[in-house]
Amino acid sequence: MAFSKNTFLVLFLVLSLVPASCRQAQEPDSPADKLNVIATIFPLYDFARVIGADKVSVTMLLPPGVDAHNYELKPDDILQASRADVFLFMHFEMEQWAYKITGAATEKSDSLAIEAGEGTALLRLPRHLHTDGKGHGNHSTRFDPHTWLDFDNAQKIVDNITATFISKDLKNSDYYKANAREYKTQLKELDKKYRRELADCESRIILHAGHWAFAYLAKKYNLKYMAAYSASAEAEPLPHNVFSIIELINDMELKYIFYEDLVAPRLAQTIARETDVGMLKLNNGHDISKDDLKKGITFLGLMENNLSNLKKGLSCR
Numbered sequence: 001m002a003f004s005k006n007t008f009l010v011l012f013l014v015l016s017l018v019p020a021s022c023r024q025a026q027e028p029d030s031p032a033d034k035l036n037v038i039a040t041i042f043p044l045y046d047f048a049r050v051i052g053a054d055k056v057s058v059t060m061l062l063p064p065g066v067d068a069h070n071y072e073l074k075p076d077d078i079l080q081a082s083r084a085d086v087f088l089f090m091h092f093e094m095e096q097w098a099y100k101i102t103g104a105a106t107e108k109s110d111s112l113a114i115e116a117g118e119g120t121a122l123l124r125l126p127r128h129l130h131t132d133g134k135g136h137g138n139h140s141t142r143f144d145p146h147t148w149l150d151f152d153n154a155q156k157i158v159d160n161i162t163a164t165f166i167s168k169d170l171k172n173s174d175y176y177k178a179n180a181r182e183y184k185t186q187l188k189e190l191d192k193k194y195r196r197e198l199a200d201c202e203s204r205i206i207l208h209a210g211h212w213a214f215a216y217l218a219k220k221y222n223l224k225y226m227a228a229y230s231a232s233a234e235a236e237p238l239p240h241n242v243f244s245i246i247e248l249i250n251d252m253e254l255k256y257i258f259y260e261d262l263v264a265p266r267l268a269q270t271i272a273r274e275t276d277v278g279m280l281k282l283n284n285g286h287d288i289s290k291d292d293l294k295k296g297i298t299f300l301g302l303m304e305n306n307l308s309n310l311k312k313g314l315s316c317r
Contacts, residue, residue: 035169038084040095041068041286043148043157044116046299048088051162051179055172064290065261069145073097082111085168088161091117094145112168116160120153123215148285150216151191155184186300194221194307202315203254207245209268210260211235213284223314228267237267249275256313258282261289280309
């Protein structure tokens, strides 16, 4: 069918009267419309991308496999984070270097530097862990920084991130709230699963040839915990703790010792050979590899893997 010039003119005028918002309603947000979020470590990165989904662009500041406790900031890190709409760090117990970025961010009036772990319940470190493992005192922290391994704390962190996103992007508040609500439901279900499946185990102690990271998890589920290292993965192993771990394995006839990637598993391998036990991995949530990221690993997935290995290592029924 042929169209006259007048027909094309009418169509053009009609389309020009349709509001741009209607014509673009089905189009995804462009990168320029998304919140630019920089998160220091993986739990924050993963929480932020779940809550924000396609409304945010999230980048993890620390490269995979890097110890967040003693990270050496580069000038580019400070510049990148200070230019973001939102900079998320866990708390100063974890990222003691974050003040360098928060100071730079305050100079940019529209940038928010947020302590996402604010309001979470902190566990005090045992006194003997107030050293770096070489006999040198470490007075910079007295609390265990791995707060997200208590899933109640994780929910509080989710709330803090959600409130921050809403403060920067009020028009999408319902979207952020719905995503956060669903994610908190998953955290609650995971907590119930941990309680149920760790309730009846032959052993109630986590012997860990890594750095002090799982005290929150142990306390939450009525377990005991002993680590070979202090709270820093760059410290030396504590001889007394290593000997105690070996004694407990022998005395209690345990079958496994737990290890982690951030601390080279050589100590775990040595203990395993010495005591003829197997090795099982636990992930603290912020220790991930490049392969983990490529595979699309999630915080919930890591915690599910931990539960499976805990059940096996503690001989749970």
